[in-house]
Amino acid sequence: LPGRLKISPLFVALVCLAFCSRLSRMKAASICTNSQTGCHFLSLANLFDRVIHHSARMHGISNDLHSEFELYFLPSKNRVSRNCHTSTILTPNGKENAQRIAREELTEVILKLLLAWRDPLWHFHQNMARHHKFNNLSSNKSLEMSEMVHELRKGVQKVAEKMQMLGIISNSLGTLGSREALLASDSPEWRLMNDYNLLYCFRRDSNKIQNYLKILKCRIVPEHGC
Amino acid sequence: MMRNVGGVIVLSLLLVFVQLAAGESFSPPGTPKNIICRSPEKETFTCWWEPGSDGGLPTTYALYYRKENSDTVYECPDYKTAGKNSCFFNKNDTSIWVTYNITVVATNALGRAFSDPVEIDVVYIVMPNPPEEVTVTVIEDTNWPFLRVSWEPPEKADTRSGWITLIYELRIKLENEDEWEVHPAGQQKVFNIFSLRPDSTYHVQVRCKPDHGFWSEWSGTTFVKVPDYFPRERSMWILIAVFAAFIILTFTFIWLSYMKIHNLKHYVLPPVPGPKIKGFDKKALKNGKFEDIFSSLVVSDFPPTTSNYEDFIVENLEVFVPEEQELIMEDSKDLQDDSIKSENSTCDNDSGRGSCDSHTLLIDKGGGDKEEALQSDQEGSQDERVPTSPEEVMEEDLLACCDEKNSPDISEKVKFTPSLISPLPRYNLMNQPNPPEIGKKHCLSDSLLNPDSLPSYFTQPPSTKNDFRSNPWECNFNHKQHPLHPQTTGKEHLQVQNEISWVHVDRTEASLGVQAPSVRSTEYVEVQRVSGGNMVLLHPVSAGQENSGTMSHQTEHYSRVKTVNNDSGLLLLQKESTGEEMGICLSEEEVESRATSNGYTASITPTSEKPMVGINSTLPILDDRMASGYVDTATMFGLPTY
Numbered sequence: 099l100p101g102r103l104k105i106s107p108l109f110v111a112l113v114c115l116a117f118c119s120r121l122s123r124m125k126a127a128s129i130c131t132n133s134q135t136g137c138h139f140l141s142l143a144n145l146f147d148r149v150i151h152h153s154a155r156m157h158g159i160s161n162d163l164h165s166e167f168e169l170y171f172l173p174s175k176n177r178v179s180r181n182c183h184t185s186t187i188l189t190p191n192g193k194e195n196a197q198r199i200a201r202e203e204l205t206e207v208i209l210k211l212l213l214a215w216r217d218p219l220w221h222f223h224q225n226m227a228r229h230h231k232f233n234n235l236s237s238n239k240s241l242e243m244s245e246m247v248h249e250l251r252k253g254v255q256k257v258a259e260k261m262q263m264l265g266i267i268s269n270s271l272g273t274l275g276s277r278e279a280l281l282a283s284d285s286p287e288w289r290l291m292n293d294y295n296l297l298y299c300f301r302r303d304s305n306k307i308q309n310y311l312k313i314l315k316c317r318i319v320p321e322h323g324c
Numbered sequence: 325m326m327r328n329v330g331g332v333i334v335l336s337l338l339l340v341f342v343q344l345a346a347g348e349s350f351s352p353p354g355t356p357k358n359i360i361c362r363s364p365e366k367e368t369f370t371c372w373w374e375p376g377s378d379g380g381l382p383t384t385y386a387l388y389y390r391k392e393n394s395d396t397v398y399e400c401p402d403y404k405t406a407g408k409n410s411c412f413f414n415k416n417d418t419s420i421w422v423t424y425n426i427t428v429v430a431t432n433a434l435g436r437a438f439s440d441p442v443e444i445d446v447v448y449i450v451m452p453n454p455p456e457e458v459t460v461t462v463i464e465d466t467n468w469p470f471l472r473v474s475w476e477p478p479e480k481a482d483t484r485s486g487w488i489t490l491i492y493e494l495r496i497k498l499e500n501e502d503e504w505e506v507h508p509a510g511q512q513k514v515f516n517i518f519s520l521r522p523d524s525t526y527h528v529q530v531r532c533k534p535d536h537g538f539w540s541e542w543s544g545t546t547f548v549k550v551p552d553y554f555p556r557e558r559s560m561w562i563l564i565a566v567f568a569a570f571i572i573l574t575f576t577f578i579w580l581s582y583m584k585i586h587n588l589k590h591y592v593l594p595p596v597p598g599p600k601i602k603g604f605d606k607k608a609l610k611n612g613k614f615e616d617i618f619s620s621l622v623v624s625d626f627p628p629t630t631s632n633y634e635d636f637i638v639e640n641l642e643v644f645v646p647e648e649q650e651l652i653m654e655d656s657k658d659l660q661d662d663s664i665k666s667e668n669s670t671c672d673n674d675s676g677r678g679s680c681d682s683h684t685l686l687i688d689k690g691g692g693d694k695e696e697a698l699q700s701d702q703e704g705s706q707d708e709r710v711p712t713s714p715e716e717v718m719e720e721d722l723l724a725c726c727d728e729k730n731s732p733d734i735s736e737k738v739k740f741t742p743s744l745i746s747p748l749p750r751y752n753l754m755n756q757p758n759p760p761e762i763g764k765k766h767c768l769s770d771s772l773l774n775p776d777s778l779p780s781y782f783t784q785p786p787s788t789k790n791d792f793r794s795n796p797w798e799c800n801f802n803h804k805q806h807p808l809h810p811q812t813t814g815k816e817h818l819q820v821q822n823e824i825s826w827v828h829v830d831r832t833e834a835s836l837g838v839q840a841p842s843v844r845s846t847e848y849v850e851v852q853r854v855s856g857g858n859m860v861l862l863h864p865v866s867a868g869q870e871n872s873g874t875m876s877h878q879t880e881h882y883s884r885v886k887t888v889n890n891d892s893g894l895l896l897l898q899k900e901s902t903g904e905e906m907g908i909c910l911s912e913e914e915v916e917s918r919a920t921s922n923g924y925t926a927s928i929t930p931t932s933e934k935p936m937v938g939i940n941s942t943l944p945i946l947d948d949r950m951a952s953g954y955v956d957t958a959t960m961f962g963l964p965t966y
Contacts, residue, residue: 154535157536161536181393185393189421191419191420191421191422192367192415192418192419192420193366193367193420193482193485193487194415196487197485302421302445302447305421305447305536306421309486309487312486312487312489313485313486313487314486315486316484316485316486317485317486320484323511324483324484324485324486
């Protein structure tokens, strides 16, 4: 019946609005059954678990690539003078330091690191693919690695936003992190690194990221698996 | 000061000299080897080394390290805490995510030895202590108890703050066994173990590992004793006993009922009814008197002896018998009237296949075709009056009446003239034990045809097969067991009604004598007598039937066996006393134009050069038979009547 099919677009828009708003509300409510605050904490813990798992996987891949590089390309013994481009970023080098540092700083450090590695890893992957230095499996890993950095950074940003929303951390996060991180990524130092150094540095930095995230989680939401 | 130094030097030199004088050799120290560094909690670490040879002199060891991106050389801060040949780095000296370059130097009076440098990062050398407070308890809430193992992470490893993440693993074994059962436990600190053996002791151990590091040592063994849960098994035994008793009772019942064999047996297995044949006496069978028994089976009115000849269709088949001389006489009853004329495919239920097919087959003049149609009807008629006229004779096509399937090998062909073969007025064969089967295959039994001793048959030489105009001899065979038994006079009748006699020979390739005659020829040639001189007198029996008037059957026809080939068999020359022509069954080789007997008619093959069939050799068997007046395969051929 052609008559009935004529639905006014305005009506459709109204329906969609009501529906979508309801959906967004339902999303948050679908996970939790407790009170509002409990539900938020739970979801934050969930977010933390996800980013921690993500970072663990990223570190695993970087470890594999580094071992493979070490195995097949046998770098020269003279590798002490290793200079990672992220050494300009101040990171806590011990447990006490990591526990003493503020949550915001820790989150910022994590975000800086992730941002600093976005471009180098992408170029590294391009380099590998172009010169066929890796086999297919390793080439896939390098691609996955570069993508993971990108996604993990977005995930940590979401966690930071959540924490800011919850009032756990202050809102001074955004501006500082980006400036320093941009400085680090813009430095041409990373272009000078050879492949082996790059992999070594990234392996270490991914370990730092994972560890910092764990510390952050156990500091903020300690009741779940700490 | 100088004096002290000088004194020391002198002393050392003296020492050296003394030792030298004593005969010992000194050398610089060997290089330290196998530097191993481990961190228990990722906050401190310890390095151990293996000293090389000391060279006979007191040797001191020193550990020097450099940190990443720094050229400052530091010496080990603590040589004592971790024991001999070790270096302990406390928290202040330990930097995580920093590469250490460590070297151990051995020094003695004679020299130094540098070890290979070792690069370490504390993050990757973590080897925690074993888990602590391992407790194992037996949970007996349910009927099946199980073990619950719980533990705590090592004290030094800080997992609470998330600094270290540990994963665990436990193993368990029975007290007496040697093999451990390993269970990975992930990050949990509690683990359940099921399927325990009652009343036995278990050993349990736990260990842990950081996500990037080394496994710890196994914790101390924890012993646990699993109690005996007997009550559970008792109920199971009761159940088993009840079940077994039930089964035993069932078997007893079956056995008891089996005792009444008859009742049960008849109920379960009804007796199979035995055969009941009217008139058949089982006891007589046991006694072995077969004749009596079989005689009772013979139905009196079969084969029909009435003059219902119209019901029968006589079909004459041409039979060409090559060397093998197998003759199968086809009994085809043919209506007198119809025989000659309308033999065409008068297929009815009575006639056998041969008769039905024979017409069509006969038309096919292709030589060598075994299943020739019986063209008796068409051709055999009046044209064939002259027996010696081969043209008339339907030729070559062997009328394989009985089984066309045997045709390929049927080499002999016998032609029958329908006229000659007329339904016998009496089927004396009926009286015989093996009544002929009318309408079936109008073939003589193959048994008649003995390749070795073919008494007579019309054999057509294969060469001349094609153009063989078969003689119009008609051979009827009573391929019964006693086909030509003289005693069975009157049983065999050969109706020689027409001048053409047809003998249908169905020859099977293989075993002529094997096949049992399926069809009894209803026409017989009665052997009047068998002369010793290879002569068989055939007497066509003709009852008073409505045969053609032209039928002039001779009371006495006999055939003289001319030759019997080794392979082919017997060639009978039929000689008519009245001087009529005789049909001659020719063996192909034997077709010799030899008129040995008087009046024997010419060959079946008109075109063949051999009018007569000569018999090369005589078969002894044949002689015997002839002597006894019994010719098995004698072909009876009616004399063509003209």
